[in-house]
Amino acid sequence: MKNWKKVLIAGVVGVSLLGTGFVVKETLTVPSVYAEAKVKPDGPALKKYDSQLDQIIDRGYIRVGMTGDYKPFTYLNPATNEYEGYDVDAMKQFAQSLGVEVRFVQTSWPTMMNDLLANKFDIAVGGVTRNTDRQKKAYVAEGYIQFGKAPLIRAEDKDKYTSLEDINKPTVRIGVNPGGTNEVFVRQYLKNANVTVVQNNLDIPHLVADGTYDVMITDTVEAMTYAKADSRLFAALTEKPFTKSEKGYMIPRGDFIYASYLEMWIDEMKLQGKFDALYKKWLE
Template sequence: MAKNWKKVLLAGVVSLSLVATGFAANEVLRTPDVSAKSASSQAPGQLKKQAESQLDEIIERGYIRVGMTGDYKPFTYLNPETKEYEGYDVDAMKELGKDLGVDVQFVNTTWSTMMKDLQNDKFDIAVGGVTRNTARQKTAYVSQGYISFGKAPLIRAEDKDKYLTIEDINKPSVRIGVNPGGTNEVFVREHLKNANVTVVPNNLDIPHLVADGTYDVMITDTIEAITYAKADSRLYAALTDKPFTNSEKGYMIPRGDFEYASYLEMWIDEMKLQGKFDAIHKKWLE
């Protein structure tokens, strides 16, 4: 009797162990399924599909809002006579509007407030000589480059042999005029700390102030320097073949919108492939 009782007890223990082991195994097998499903639903691509892209909003509303300063020739200039924007990026944005099948509305901004205005949804894209850099990319999405340039001095023609290096300019006796809030001011503050720097609110005023002797140097993009030197024989665009920096211009949109960014990049590729940027370049820069 004792032996039979022990056998029954042993069999019961083994049965319970098997049941428990089977239950645990089932749980272990099921857990990866649950985790995989959860990870899949939280993946960036899945989350983005659930949100409407700004690209869809632009197409649905029938117009794209383009932010620009209107003070940065030849990329953007608000003509006081016509009250219309004109320039390289104005033409480019009109091409973007055609490609999207929407109208283009230009919205005025400043270099100091451009990023904040973009974040506050005052416009859909910021253009007009926007320099690509990692500082901006931390807060927004800056497209691939569409034109190359560098920082160089715009000076008086009579001084073309006087300011050939950073050291020649970085002196207390050298008067520099610079526009606020953009990469020009950043460069001046970083590299020309010894110079006599004045921030001039209206970027359009600085070339004329250099020409008439109020300032000695305007640090700006090679493209803008060449534009003003062509328009005024008193001015000289120095070091445009060997600028202080090497950069590219891009277009800036809110970050985190894959569809919108992908469209913008493909549009830029097509503008290059179809020669449309070349045509704009010839119109405004040659």
């Protein structure tokens, strides 16, 4: 009799709730790869995370994607098989701030965005230019260094190529790496020049120096780095580059906790003069 009464009461309550328009349902209508707990068929729920930042800290290491071909930001030294450069040092400090290890993951300029979105690494660095095209798909944090597009040429030609018009000619041979902002610039502004895409960005400065190509369009900081290392080369127009941009660090979008921590860390690096120290080490 008591059980029958309980069933009757439950039914009345249920009908009352339906009558008021109140229906119990899940409140999380948008699933998150970080916040959603996954349940094993034969076990308890797995660890869930409010942010990728929590996952990185819990994991004990951060995966940093970089190309290894863009001095002075990233260079995979074949002699040591170790990454070195401005952003390599910066990411070691970022990992230290999180209390985790850093693990570098090889990527390329044409595949960097897709690799990030496929969760092959937690952050993309190494001379990544901030722009709206990248911001549409990912989150590029505030800039940490300014630069512009400029020509790397032979020292003997420093009076020959002093403007965009001097370079935008069929007789001028340009070597450019694929898939990044250098190629975008060349395709947009140097349509009359003789352009060759060179797969390995590290090869282009030497090919300019030996006369295979006349010009390499790149960032002012990279042009200055190669000109400093090879007296045959000259970094032209670094005082007045063709464009003005900033380098940034790129992470998946939609994670406020992770993004706000990254922004805070960048601010602290600036305030404490640590980016200045990296600039002196790798660019001066």
